[in-house]
Amino acid sequence: MLAMVVILFLSILLAVSLGAADITMADAFGVLVKPLPIVGRWVNASYDEVYYSIVWGIRLPRILLAAIVGMGLAAAGTAFQGMLRNPMADPYVLGVSSGASFGATISIVLGIGSGFMGLAGSTTAAFIGAVLTMAAVYTLGRAGRKSSMVTLLLAGIAVSSFLSAMVSFMMILNHDKLESIVLWTMGSFAMASWTSLYISFPIIMFGSIVLWFMSKEMNALLMGDETALHLGVDVNKVRRLLLAVGSLITASAVSVSGIIGFVGLIIPHVVRLFTGPDHRRLLPAAAVSGAIFMIISDTLARTAMAPIEIPVGIITSLVGGPFFLYLLVRNRNAAYRG
């Protein structure tokens, strides 16, 4: 775990130094540390003002946003897979992603440029769309005779495809906005700012800690509902709480970055191959891995074909897919289980 945190900091440092303007890793470190209280005094070198604005103004918020989004998606994905005992579950099971793109699409079509507390209009609209969808799916899923997980998942799928159809419909009606809508859905950190970080960081961080806090209950749920119940876990209450927290994390991640696939589905599987299914170890490991993976993917996204930026969602699947298959084949003998 400690090693992973070190790798996280190293990848932040590496990502800060890479980009259009050439900054060495040592300089990047100096620029990062100097303005900090206490430790800043140890750095004696002085740096060009431009370095500060590149590192602190442009690169760092983007890198930190990638890290927190990667962390949130991986943590929510892990929790959903464990809680639903379903290896195919990802953070978007409750239709949060299509709700977000529906919201974002409306704001793009209507040309709402600015939103709540200095956030972009699309971010605010996406967050509202995601939370409303989550609430709707939740209510619909409970409307049936019994509040079963299957009903909830089906409600998620139904609402999801309905909203996707609405988004496609709006795209057809607004040809001129087509490109911005498509780019938003593909996911990117190009719009990152300190403001988006101030909003998403507390929600995702706090939410992930709540999920981690429920690790023992999630472990019990893996053994079946009946067993969990007799271990004193209030199965329905715990599941509802986990779903709500996980979806809230996902909503804030999606609203600041668009829909980035793969991370929330595959990172938990990859990490589980190494840590085993115990959420007390799995969840923090997956969260940090998600952050590292997202930083690397985003760095590739902005540098690989510079000055053209590749949507980060493409990178995550392009790089992550084959890597995961490699791990699967390598671990074949270790009896892979969902």
Add this chain to the structure above:
Amino acid sequence: MEARDLSCAYDQTAIIEHLNLAIERNNMVGILGPNGSGKTTLLRHISAALKPRSGVVLLNGVDVFTMRRRMLARKMAYVPQNTAADFEFSAMDVVMMGRIPYMKGFQSESRADMVAVEQAMDMTGTWQLRDRSITELSGGELQRVMIARALAQQPEVLMLDEPTAHLDLQFQMEILDLLRQLVDHHGLTVIVVLHDINLAVQFCDKVVFMQSGSIIADGCPQDVITEQLISDVYNVSVSIWHDEATGSICIAPVRQPSSKTSACIKRIG
């Protein structure tokens, strides 16, 4: 432990109606009856997994539905018929889950938790399996690990739903021997759903026969079980005799020639 005037229903269909049952401390009680007679439903209700439509379930005189789940899990443990074993937990991890009712939030295992787990694994003979993944265990081994998990809860009452299903004769005897020891040497009360009447007779202090959601008979096996009762409950004829080797009564079903087979026999004759 006591159930008073218990009525239970899934949705609108009544499964159990006006049932009364008292179970004395430190007894091993077998619940028997044909498929669909409400055995599992009864067990689920007296273990407070499901809320009855009416009636109360008392544990040491306290209504179990007023107790907090965590507190109840320290008094009562339950081994369900099927446990998911799809995830690669070690046997020790699973038994440690029995300590969940005693742990809070991020709190890690205490010395007391470790001792309870070691004891539970020792009693069930699963200590040597501690590092094995539960996905690799045989049916009998897995069942013993699940019982160890329940014992790690340090309960007063242990309930098991057909713990011997899908096990061969040797494992069936092992499991029932283990349950008997828990009652005799560790002061537990065991309530177990069984299918095999002969095994129930040998191991249980008390048997409860269920049919269509009601208790038809309950009491000491030797007194309760008659050819008439079995034929009433299961709708098959049986022969019952006292067996020297087991020291208890034995039951064997007697085949009734059906009309088709008797016609056949007549023709051949």
